Amino acid sequence: MSDCCTTATIDVPIEPRVPGKIRTVALVGPPNSGKSTLFNRLTGLRQKVANYPGVTVEQRVGRLNGIGRSDLTLIDLPGIYGLDRYSEDARVAVEVLQGEMPGTPAPDAILLVLDSLQLRRQLMLAAPVLALGLPTLLLLNMSDLMEARGGRVDTLALAQELGVPVAKISAARGVGLDAVTHFLNRKAEPVEAPAPGRIELPVMGNPRSYRQWAHGVSSRTKYKAPISSEWTRRIDGVLLHKFWGPLIFLAVVFAVFQVVFSIGQPLSDGFGAVLNGAGDAVGRLMGSGWLESLLIDGVWRGVASVLVFLPQILLLFLFIGVLEDSGYLARAALIADRVMRSIGLNGKAFIPLLSAYACAVPAIMATRTIENKRVRFATILVAPFMTCSARLPIYMLMIAAFIPNKPLLGDLFGLRAAVMLSLYLLGFVAALATARLLKSSILKASSAPFILELPQYRLPTVRSLSLRLMDRGRVFLRQAGTVILAVTLVLWVLSHFPAHVALGESLIGRVGHLIEPVIRPLGFNWKIGIGLLTSVMAREVIVGTLGTLYGADPATQSLGLQAALRHDLTLGGAMALVVFFAFALQCTSTLAIVRRETNSWKWPALQFVYMGVLAYLAALATNQAILHFVR
């Protein structure tokens, strides 16, 4: 992986700083100021995403292609309220701005973005930024919205007050960006007279004096905030209503889920069939041989096993995107906070954990909305316990093979459904127990506070949604793809050497035989052992592996495999296997994403071992219990 190492590797050459000459521009702004949208606009989506060395703060760097200045580099700093190193984000921002961040060039100019809808408050950040003394352009974002809602500000007076140029823009619509071009062209000239006049800045390091200063500046520049919160408040009156609020919340959650499963699952399945079909077709053209096997069975199947998740992941992110951009996500967090708090998390963890029922990968990527690092890590550690869709193939195979279709509560709820439901519950309980465990360990130190900004409602734009989807899709493919490819190749080599032997005799087969004594108490044989090994790549892979091992006829594979399994395994072993899958982290994509989001192999390794040990113990208990108590 080229872009996710502990030392940031960014394709930006560190150039000596030449006075008056601009090479690097820093984008600074508070959270929710529309900074990311502006960054995407200015760079035309050509950007590199990495982490700053040693921290989980994300670094985005790109060339200013969006305004035709591909010679200039734009660095997107984390969203911050001040420059007092009060948090990891703020510390990173200060270090970058002062040129102390290793691997990141010192900026020659600053674009300061503030949300003009709440300019009075956001101006507080202007004081410490202006005090840095770098050439700065102040961009008043969402000014179209401000004016449409009856707000106004005298930009000329503001520019005089602050001693820097000021421009009204709308990043979402791409309006006013020529001000950036103009500013950079002018500032890029070698000689620039220092800004004349006296600028009064507040006493540094004191939020109270920043606030007084900011209020003074906004009243002197005739700032009038838009009158808009009225209808936001009216909507909140319904969406946060004591009775209707939770009801609407549940309806939204249910609708999202229904769509992800009823559209996303078939979409993923269909996409998978197309990918495998294409692989088979190319394979037939190539004829058979080890190269064909390596490319089709190894590389292509591996890539396909990642790609099949893509439709579901994108669909889920579309929903999360709509919820977040519209402003509802914050309300959902507010409603869910009470429940989530009881397990040591907070309201913002709810939607990610819910998404994990479809797939842990987007869930873990969605934890970025949780600012509190401890809560975020706890959510990441808990998410893979939720029963994701990749567990369903093995659940369904084993239940169909071993559980009789006996009605329990009428025809609708039978024994099979009951077993399936218990598996879902098992994952949920494991997640709760783990969260509890974390609450008394890593979450203990501070009773993680919860500060939730409630943005005004607005309509999500197609552009910002599609940018987000492209971004998330790319992150997933690159991170999961590279790791998956490596694991696939290793597994292919292990299953195909020595050449011309059956899978049971291959290297991986020998390992399967080797671990048989360890998994025997769980009721597993060496074939299941091989399945456990190959499914480290992805859970559903075990079904295909078992199919190969039991030599089932592809045409009647499902029924043939069920019969073979019934012949070869006990009920205890079969149930132990599904319990094992309920707990174990058999998913390379998840490991890769956790590695990326936590910027360390420590967390995915810990998670893999923890879930593996739990899976082993639970499977052992299941098998032994069934051996002794079920006749």
Add this chain to the structure above:
Amino acid sequence: MVAIALLSEFGADTADEIELSGAWKLSQLSELPIGTIGVVESLDLPGEIQHHLMHMGFVPEARVVVVRRAPAGDPTVYSIDGFEVALRRDTAKAIRVREYEQTNTR
């Protein structure tokens, strides 16, 4: 709902400009009923959170409006400097405010 009525008349941002007169008493922000205005007196929270809140506008003399509570009764939504932020009771408890008692004539 006097405060809310006042606010809708002038837009949410004007909480700061409303002339307040009348009796004041000290209390915790978490104790204020919906619709009242409190003036921040002091904060007593661990470093990072305190800083975060102060940069969001919770500084002495800032005016906070209690807007509504979450359906479960906690957290509570407050309005400060024209935007809304939700705080849990535990956090709001650590913010001392002067409560404005609604005896004003406006």
